[in-house]
Amino acid sequence: MPSIRAPARKKATTLTVAVKCRPLTEKERGRDIVRVNNNKDVYERSISSTISGVVHGLNATVFAYGSTGSRWLSCDSGKRWNQDDGWNIRTISSLGPLRVHRLLKIDSGRIAAAHVTQVVSHCMLYLEMFFLNLKYMFLMVLEPDRGMVGNNTTRPKADVYERSISSTISGVVHGLNATVFAYGSTGSGKTYTMVGTESDPGLMVLSLNTVFDFIKNDKSSDEFEVTCSYLEVYNEVIYDLLEKSSGHLELREDPEQGIIVAGLRCIKVNSADKIVELLKVGNSRRKTDSTDANETSSRSHAVLEITVLRKQKRKYRSQVIRGKLALVDLAGSERASETNNGGQKLRDGANINRSLLALANCINALGKQHKRGLAYVPYRNSKLTRILKVGLSGNSQTVMIATISPADNQYHHTVNTLKYADRAKEIKTHIQKNIGTVDTHVSDYQRMIDSLQTEVSQLKTQLAEKESQLNTKPTERPVDDELSWLNILSQETSENVQERINLQKAVFELEETNLRNRTELQHLDDGIAKQQAIENDGTVVQALMLRRQLVLDNIRDNDETGVTYQKEIEANENRRCQLQDMIDEAISNNANKTYLRILSQYRLLGMTNTELQFEMAMRDQVIHNQRETQRNLWSLLMGLGLEEKQLLKLAAKQGITIEDWAITPQLGLADGTASWKMGHERSIRVPPFSTSPKIRTGSRPISQGSGELAHTYCREEHHSSYYFMSHNSPSTCMRLTRSSENWLGHRPTSPYLSPDMRGMRSSYGEGCASTSPQQKDEWNNISRQSHEGSPGGTSCSEDPLSGQMMSHNSNTQGSCRYKQAEQISDI
Numbered sequence: 001m002p003s004i005r006a007p008a009r010k011k012a013t014t015l016t017v018a019v020k021c022r023p024l025t026e027k028e029r030g031r032d033i034v035r036v037n038n039n040k041d042v043y044e045r046s047i048s049s050t051i052s053g054v055v056h057g058l059n060a061t062v063f064a065y066g067s068t069g070s071r072w073l074s075c076d077s078g079k080r081w082n083q084d085d086g087w088n089i090r091t092i093s094s095l096g097p098l099r100v101h102r103l104l105k106i107d108s109g110r111i112a113a114a115h116v117t118q119v120v121s122h123c124m125l126y127l128e129m130f131f132l133n134l135k136y137m138f139l140m141v142l143e144p145d146r147g148m149v150g151n152n153t154t155r156p157k158a159d160v161y162e163r164s165i166s167s168t169i170s171g172v173v174h175g176l177n178a179t180v181f182a183y184g185s186t187g188s189g190k191t192y193t194m195v196g197t198e199s200d201p202g203l204m205v206l207s208l209n210t211v212f213d214f215i216k217n218d219k220s221s222d223e224f225e226v227t228c229s230y231l232e233v234y235n236e237v238i239y240d241l242l243e244k245s246s247g248h249l250e251l252r253e254d255p256e257q258g259i260i261v262a263g264l265r266c267i268k269v270n271s272a273d274k275i276v277e278l279l280k281v282g283n284s285r286r287k288t289d290s291t292d293a294n295e296t297s298s299r300s301h302a303v304l305e306i307t308v309l310r311k312q313k314r315k316y317r318s319q320v321i322r323g324k325l326a327l328v329d330l331a332g333s334e335r336a337s338e339t340n341n342g343g344q345k346l347r348d349g350a351n352i353n354r355s356l357l358a359l360a361n362c363i364n365a366l367g368k369q370h371k372r373g374l375a376y377v378p379y380r381n382s383k384l385t386r387i388l389k390v391g392l393s394g395n396s397q398t399v400m401i402a403t404i405s406p407a408d409n410q411y412h413h414t415v416n417t418l419k420y421a422d423r424a425k426e427i428k429t430h431i432q433k434n435i436g437t438v439d440t441h442v443s444d445y446q447r448m449i450d451s452l453q454t455e456v457s458q459l460k461t462q463l464a465e466k467e468s469q470l471n472t473k474p475t476e477r478p479v480d481d482e483l484s485w486l487n488i489l490s491q492e493t494s495e496n497v498q499e500r501i502n503l504q505k506a507v508f509e510l511e512e513t514n515l516r517n518r519t520e521l522q523h524l525d526d527g528i529a530k531q532q533a534i535e536n537d538g539t540v541v542q543a544l545m546l547r548r549q550l551v552l553d554n555i556r557d558n559d560e561t562g563v564t565y566q567k568e569i570e571a572n573e574n575r576r577c578q579l580q581d582m583i584d585e586a587i588s589n590n591a592n593k594t595y596l597r598i599l600s601q602y603r604l605l606g607m608t609n610t611e612l613q614f615e616m617a618m619r620d621q622v623i624h625n626q627r628e629t630q631r632n633l634w635s636l637l638m639g640l641g642l643e644e645k646q647l648l649k650l651a652a653k654q655g656i657t658i659e660d661w662a663i664t665p666q667l668g669l670a671d672g673t674a675s676w677k678m679g680h681e682r683s684i685r686v687p688p689f690s691t692s693p694k695i696r697t698g699s700r701p702i703s704q705g706s707g708e709l710a711h712t713y714c715r716e717e718h719h720s721s722y723y724f725m726s727h728n729s730p731s732t733c734m735r736l737t738r739s740s741e742n743w744l745g746h747r748p749t750s751p752y753l754s755p756d757m758r759g760m761r762s763s764y765g766e767g768c769a770s771t772s773p774q775q776k777d778e779w780n781n782i783s784r785q786s787h788e789g790s791p792g793g794t795s796c797s798e799d800p801l802s803g804q805m806m807s808h809n810s811n812t813q814g815s816c817r818y819k820q821a822e823q824i825s826d827i
């Protein structure tokens with residue numbers, strides 16, 4: 001019986017941006033250019049009583065009057081407010097949370113900050129200030145007490161914490177995601193803010209205390225489980241800080257959980273102290289170095305992730321909610337001239353700057369409110385931005401702490417940081433509770449990957465044994481050299497695969513964005529034509545034209561980026577061919593067949609693993625889209641005037657369970673014994689650049705067995721034909737059978753298919769953008785051949801890695817795949 005679950009309610013929220021200024025260091029004495037000017041007094045003494053009238057239904061207007069030139073907003077300035085600066089309380093509406101803005105002010109190269117703080121309950125108060133130079137408003141500005149770094153006279157971090165993120169953190173125990181990251185130039189105090197010291201613990205420690213305090217004081221019968229992981233991204237490689245000698249880790253995308261790092265150690269913890277211990281160990285492994293700008297400069301980005309699983313036992317059923325908290329300490333942006341670095345440090349710096357630039361570009365794209373949804377957000381340009389993706393635009397309540405230095409020589413960095421912080425305020429995220437059951441489709445894939453990983457680790461052990469044997473035989477030294485050379489090749493191959501996957505995904509996302517843009521363009525054209533023909537409202541037409549131009553500009557920009565990606569894909573493909581030739585040659589020349597076979601198999605499994613992740617990401621994307629469609633369907637139903645109660649009653653009559661308050665991701669994917677009347681809708685991705693997404697109705701659900709989640713079928717899944725791999729001996733072939741219980745050695749088609757096949761694959765821009773009827777037929781033929789071409793559904797094609805012919809097996813999946821091909825061919 002299909003169970004139906006409602007889409008979790010989403011709440012739009014904006015990034016909370018706090019600016020934190022560190023104290024001067026001894027070296028910087030007397031070079032302070034930052035003033036945090038507290039205007040509380042001004043407020044208290046002049047307008048607070050006026051404002052409090054607002055909650056009693058009175059309107060209030062405050063304006064400043066005075067001659068030009070005075071921009072200070074302090075009580076002693078004599079001339080309080082300046083008209084040019086334009087104090088302007090614009091909107092006062094009843095009921096709503098209080099908005100407190102603090103202001104940063106740039107004046108003739110000196111930076112000053114002013115803030116307005118006052119709590120006026122139940123009244124939304126927008127205060128805006130305009131300055132001649134730059135205009136900044138922040139939710140909060142955290143100033144240092146007047147003192148020097150090291151004199152321990154700075155404002156206690158607990159204060160910062162209380163005022164900025166404690167409420168965000170407590171959401172985590174209620175199933176919400178939260179991200180807190182510190183952003184600023186090198187030496188501005190990011191690590192101090194996030195990690196802290198023994199006497200002045202950072203936000204990481206304070207957050208953990210909040211989480212555990214909550215759990216300790218919880219009076220319900222809920223069970224809690226807290227796990228923690230700690231990773232660093234150094235030179236674009238991810239390492240596990242909780243592993244003594246961590247290997248390189250890979251990123252994987254999950255529609256529910258966002259980006260996850262495969263193989264990252266998650267440790268169960270039951271006290272904040274335990275995590276602090278782990279933090280200490282992790283920090284000692286972190287790559288730091290001394291530079292001219294900072295004696296202990298972090299050369300990597302570190303991410304501490306705390307997951308809180310809360311098992312709620314309810315009367316009728318139990319549910320699990322999962323909140324995740326990511327605390328990120330970024331490496332600092334730096335100028336080579338300031339750090340005086342050379343060699344490895346210079347290279348590290350370049351990598352740090354590249355990933356921070358990628359982050360800045362994402363913030364820019366996301367912060368352009370008028371362009372929201374139109375511009376492509378280049379998350380894929382760095383591991384850091386992929387890790388922060390959920391925090392920047394997904395299901396997360398996010399706090400950005402912009403750290404600045406008060407010293408004059410940091411002026412440009414400070415302005416830069418403030419610029420990005422200002423932009424980041426516009427970024428919107430959507431938070432929703434993570435309520436779920438464990439047996440989602442993800443667990444199937446996870447099992448498959450786990451099984452592959454087990455195999456990979458077994459092969460690793462065999463390799464290590466073989467290597468130690470070789471090391472004990474001096475006569476075999478040349479073989480040893482050859483082997484390490486092969487290892488390098490193997491490593492390069494896997495990097496090449498990873499790069500290809502990233503590029504494919506980037507193209508995929510880019511075209512997804514442009515698909516939306518083109519859909520909007522079509523609607524705009526229709527709207528303009530209608531306006532011109534019927535209503536002829538000049539203002540509306542002008543507005544539509546303006547929007548049209550904006551959309552067109554974005555399409556052009558995105559297309560240009562797409563061309564660059566295509567070039568990179570070609571270069572990547574050429575490199576792959578070179579690597580393959582080298583490996584093949586080595587295999588045919590080398591006598592140590594056993595070792596090479598293991599090595600080759602190891603390499604293939606590694607690639608299979610990566611490809612599976614690609615496959616999963618694609619599927620996840622489809623599932624994600626489908627959920628969106630269902631959400632829309634649900635809204636439609638509600639919009640039709642149907643009451644939730646009626647709907648639930650109707651569903652109950654049909655024997656359909658509706659979990660909680662609405663419909664399920666499985667809507668329309670029933671197993672045939674029960675059906676949702678409006679169900680079986682299936683969102684199918686249309687080729688890029690077509691005019692509108694289509695929703696299919698009435699097609700028979702394809703199921704792999706009762707109770708199992710059916711999968712969404714769409715164009716990008718077509719590359720997932722599974723086949724046997726034939727190596728030296730057929731007996732060593734991996735069995736590629738798909739079952740809902742177990743995935744053994746499945747191998748989806750390589751991203752490096754023969755050109756014909758590739759043309760049909762998910763690489764948008766290759767296959768999808770221009771799929772002609774002829775191509776569709778060709779694809780369908782290939783698909784049919786591969787699934788029913790030979791007895792038992794076995795057919796042959798070239799091994800993309802070895803060039804040998806391989807048999808394809810279409811097991812039970814075959815007929816389903818053939819159905820998919822038919823469905824696609826009508827699009």
Ligand SMILES: Nc1ncnc2c1ncn2[C@@H]1O[C@H](COP(=O)(O)OP(=O)(O)OP(=O)(O)O)[C@@H](O)[C@H]1O
Nearest residue numbers: 022154186187188189190191192294297298331332
């Ligand atoms: N609020 C503060 N109170 C006291 N000392 C501070 C404060 N903030 C920073 N510092 C000190 O300033 C120096 C630089 O800080 P920190 O290492 O945190 O900078 P960072 O931004 O993380 O630099 P990088 O990006 O190079 O790692 C350190 O010596 C730190 O102890």
